Amino acid sequence: MPVITFEYQDLKNLGIDIKKEKLIDILPMLGSDIEDFDDETIKVEFFPNRPDQLSIEGVSRSLKGFISQEIGLPNYPVEESGQKVYIDKEIENIRPYIAFALIENVDFTGNKLKEVMDFQENLHWVIGRDRKKVAIGIHNADVINSPYKYIATSPDENSFIPLEHLNALSPKEILEEHDKGTKYAKLLSKFDKYPLILDKSDNVISMPPIINGELTKLTENTKNIIVDVTGTDEKAVNQTLNIICSSFGEVGGKIKSLEIDYQDRTVITPDLSPKIRNVHVDVANSLIGIDIDAKKAQTLLSKARMDSKIINDNELQVKIPSYRIDILHEVDLVENIAIQYCINKIKGEVPDIATVANENSWFKSDKIIREVMIGLGFQEVMSLMLTSEKSHYTKMKQTEDEHVEVSKPITIDRTMIRKTLLNSLLEFLEDNKHEDLPQKIFEIGDVLYIDNKKETNVKTVKKLAGAICHSTANFTEIKSTIASILENLGYEMTIDSSENPTFISGRVANVKGTSPNGDIKGFFGEVSPEVITNFELEYPVIAFEIEFL
Secondary structure, eight states: OOOEEHHHHHHHHOOOOOHHHHHHHHHGSSEEEEEEOOOOOOEEEEOTEEEESHHHHHHHHHHHTTTTTTTTTTOOOEEEEEEEEEEEGGGGGTEEEEEEEEEEEEOOOHHHHHHHHHHHHHHHHHTTTTTEEEEEEEEEGGGGOSSEEEEOOOTTSSSOTTTOOOSOOHHHHHHHHHHHHHHHHTTTTTTEEEEEEEOOTTTTEEETTTTTTTTOOTTTTOOOOEEEEEEEEHHHHHHHHHHHHHHHTTTTEEEEEEEEESOOOOOOOOOOOOEEEEEHHHHHHHHHHHOOOHHHHHHHHHHHHEEEEETTTEEEEEOTTTTTOOSSSHHHHHHHHHHHHHHHSSSOOOOOOOOOOOOOOOGHHHHHHHHHHHTOOOOOOOOOEOOOIIIIIIIITTOOOSSOOSSSSSSSTTTEOSSSSHHHHHHHHHHHHTTTTTTTEEEEEEEEEETTTTTTEEEEEEEEEEESSTTTHHHHHHHHOOOOOOOOOOOOEEEOOOOOOOOEEEEEEEEEEETTTTTEEEEEEEEEEHHHHHOOOOOOOEOOOEEOO
């Protein structure tokens, strides 16, 4: 999860004079986990559903409400700048959406510049999915001029000096030579043209989502900034800009809007007007387990930095600030009432429910499988269904395909739901490579496939996978192992050739099994040396995976 570090003095500078001990008690109540602290600084981990709290300004705003120092909807006026952004039609098939803001009277002295950069990178991860969905650029507004242009350029045109570089490079050269270019080249590699943001004089401001230009580099002396947010999801793009503008507005930044001129419409950004949603007192009381009236609910919502109007004894109309992108349902407002009521004050109750437990039929066969695997000398491991594209595809030398993504991942290595068990087994071997060899591990677990025929659009499949690691592990051993497993489980086995990039070519096979109770399919073989190296293993690995049909 995102972690921010700030000094107690930072809160004092923002008008909050609170003792360290009280602060440490309060922060977990706001949806955070304190990682570490000393006499001067505190390191706090915030849940990704509250990206507005990933800056010291956002933390300060929430704290002021919780301790009733400032309550109600914050007001961040937005003036018109008179500036425009023109959108090239060719960009719509690459990275089609953009939002702009001009913010004047900013302060980057001391640690502020680093804090803003950290805030930007945290948003890149939490909302932007590592820049794939949303990317942010922050520029010195005093060295560029409106109108701005968002264009698609050929790979060898519009060379510019990228940030932290001495020489001008073409967009193609940036993707091949610059550190940021090579890291994020995959985001643009399938396109024939690349996005650029230019100013009135055709100076390159940015190559989203890769790198900003050196021309607009921020320094401690920068006083006015342009913020651009580009992406593939217009809602996420605008939400991200609102969070950034609100953070600067909290410390006196003067926010000005720009006119975004698409081919078929005109949009003004940012739009910091609040959303409206109703909440019912009886719903809040029932879900939380408390007994409050509409007036008390209004007070608690004010502490959550929202304005509300009492419609009747049981209903309130709530104004939700634009930076609160986590408020999607009435239940989210109830959660905020509970937080401000104080979670520690809510008494737990044992539900008045009687149940009779039975073993789930989905897991009945697992006991037999475990007995077989343990009898063959394997040890069982259990891993999370969540993994990452890097571990699941890149490190396994597999091509990324359709899969279930986590919309708001808690950690960067848990961004998707697995379709295979093998990478988890290799991660386990990596974590335990200091242990004695041989190592023989297996896992019985569920995976998820996209299936649009299902009501939920996904299909759950049970799999069994195993891996063996030692100095002489080879194809003959894993073939013998899979044959023993299937025979003991009552399957008739057939094998044929396979081309699986995770394994050594010629030392991998597909396997099928039939039995009166159902069929299986899968594969087994010697893991490729490149995959072994990707997981920092030092000895040969053989593995198998079968799917129960």
